[in-house]
Amino acid sequence: MSLTIINEKKHIISLKNLSKQEVLDIVNRGVEYSNGTVELGYQLKNQVVGVYFTKTSTRTRTSFTTAALRLGANVIAYGPNDLQINTGESMSDTLQVLSRMLDGLVVRTAGSPNVLKAFANQKRMSIVNAMTEDEHPTQALADLTTLMCHFGELSGLEIVYLGEGNNTAVALALALAKFSNIKLSFFTPPNYQIPANVLQYAKNEAAKNNTVINEFHDMKKLPKNADVIYTTRWQTTGTTKPDANWREIFDPFAVTQEVMSKYSNSIFMHDLPAHRGEEVEASVIDGTSSIVFQQAENKAHSAKAVLEWCMR
Missing domain, CATH: 3.40.50.1370 (Aspartate/ornithine carbamoyltransferase)
Structure with a gap:
């Protein structure tokens, strides 16, 4: 019987959860991308990123969508009325399902990040907080x-x-x-x-x-x-x-x-x-x-x- 290995994913829910070194690693890598010194297209090859925004966005939604594409990932975009959350399914159940289909999910919600925090216990799908009411990490x-x-x-x-x-x-x-x-x-x-x-x-x-x-x-x-x-x-x-x-x-x-x-x-x-x-x-x-x-x-x-x- 073969054993499926799932690479553990990390999350960005709140900056409280990141060390100084982790923040610095992300910032320095961002500088490298800004300077144009990094070859693109291989970093997220064959991965699928979901982008789910329940609130309007120009810069954040576009930046994560283009970033995923330029790094070689495929992208699925969800608008505020696209998921069964609108018919009563819980966010928790929705995330459980998506974690079995996506490699990462970028989320902007109008409310508290508590559900995102709770779901950060799993390692199958990365969760990125693209803004909640109390923090924009x-x-x-x-x-x-x-x-x-x-x-x-x-x-x-x-x-x-x-x-x-x-x-x-x-x-x-x-x-x-x-x-x-x-x-x-x-x-x-x-x-x-x-x-x-x-x-x-x-x-x-x-x-x-x-x-x-x-x-x-x-x-x-x-x-x-x-x-x-x-x-x-x-x-x-x-x-x-x-x-x-x-x-x-x-x-x-x-x-x-x-x-x-x-x-x-x-x-x-x-x-x-x-x-x-x-x-x-x-x-x-x-x-x-x-x-x-x-x-x-x-x-x-x-x-x-x-x-x-x-x-x-």
């Missing part, structure tokens, strides 16, 4: 790839984030906390901050590496120095704010030319999509300090690194 991996491409290292960077303490902010905090001698300052509107338990966890991890993570709600406390100014859009598609006057609350945290003028040598980053005239002035995002489209392109290179790390 692959965005942070792409952002660190962009920072590494631009600066050559992460240590010593001073980063200022302006805007809501959303899943992108959470992922940045969890990722950068693993590295040394970084100053990461979040400026978030009152009552729209990073969840307290997540922020404290990131602070504790950062302290082990001589990295400082702080959160403020007053723009008068902007630091004297910054290498990077980062923001995200204020209103994620399909979400609402509890305050009717939320735009007035957010307005002071917009990235304006006045803000950028405080940091003459800094770069501007945005995870996109951008709403010019809201979270960022057009002259900033379209100006010479902006690297947002290099950042977007690096999502595709980072996606290659993520899939290769998970599935080989």
